[in-house]
Amino acid sequence: MRKFRRLTLAAITVFVAGVAALPALAQQTRVTYKSAAAGTAYYQMGVELSEAIKAGTDGAVTVTLEESQGSVQNVMAVMRRGGNYVFTTPPSLVTKAMAGKGPFEGRPASAFGKIRGLFPIPAITMHWVVKGGDGVIGLKDLAGRHILIGRGSFGAREAQRYLELFELTDDVRIADADIGSGPDALKNGQIDGFVTASSFPTPNVIETAASLDISLVSLTPEQIERTGAAHQTIPAGTYAGIDEDVETTSLPVIAYTTTGMDEETAYTLTRTFWERREAMADESGWWAGITPEMIGNMTGKLHPGALRYYDEAGIEVPERLR
Structure with a gap:
């Protein structure tokens, strides 16, 4: 009987320890970032951005880079991606996707209606x-x-x-x-x-x-x-x-996501980007040209999480992006 009690107590201890560990696991958020082909400047920017996000969130958000053959492919992927998908593209392609024009003709325009903006990257x-x-x-x-x-x-x-x-x-x-x-x-x-x-x-x-x-x-x-x-x-x-x-x-080139991303993740990504931008610029000069005014180059709407950050930071946001 005593042996059974010891085993039961041990099992309970393991169970409680496991439950206690669950919040820590749940805190880590994984994001997929799709930008350009390996070896290009924009792929290197993705490497630098992923390192900045990891450092700025103490590892709570990790960014996995995916190689891409270009902006059209990045936007097309919205039709089958959900959750924490981030991609880069000129805003003009988002406009065409939402209107079902150009390379997006014949595609369901409603699939692209869920695209939302986060922040600008080097143009x-x-x-x-x-x-x-x-x-x-x-x-x-x-x-x-x-x-x-x-x-x-x-x-x-x-x-x-x-x-x-x-x-x-x-x-x-x-x-x-x-x-x-x-x-x-x-x-x-x-x-x-x-x-x-x-x-x-x-x-x-x-x-x-x-x-x-x-x-x-x-x-x-x-x-x-x-x-x-x-x-x-x-x-x-x-x-x-x-x-x-x-x-x-x-x-202009913008980092976009979709409505599939939760508000807190979008807020954290946007806040961390701007907080780490200066440190990134110290390492690579192309980040130095990024200014809050470039938000105005976006088309579509901002993600609510990104908008929350801009409002908190006192950054002017065009009404059409709200």
């Missing part, structure tokens, strides 16, 4: 890089130059659009080559400049500026307005020899 920024140490030049200074814009990419499409918009197509000679060859071709004197679109500081521009004098094209406020694109400032000193701010355009 895809237009860089017009030209050989020569003038520092900052204007669009008109491209006349007579041999410029590589690449093929098929966002940067190539935007560059071609701007050349047409500002009637420079007859004044600028376009090099027929892949944009990856831009820095070497510029160093070898095969071209006068190249266009690249990436978050800044972008490695190929850093590399080019370290080996020869370059200039960057800066647009006027009127020119930026005519493009219809988002305004982006590349701060002075971002690249060697560029001692003035460069005014250019960008394609």
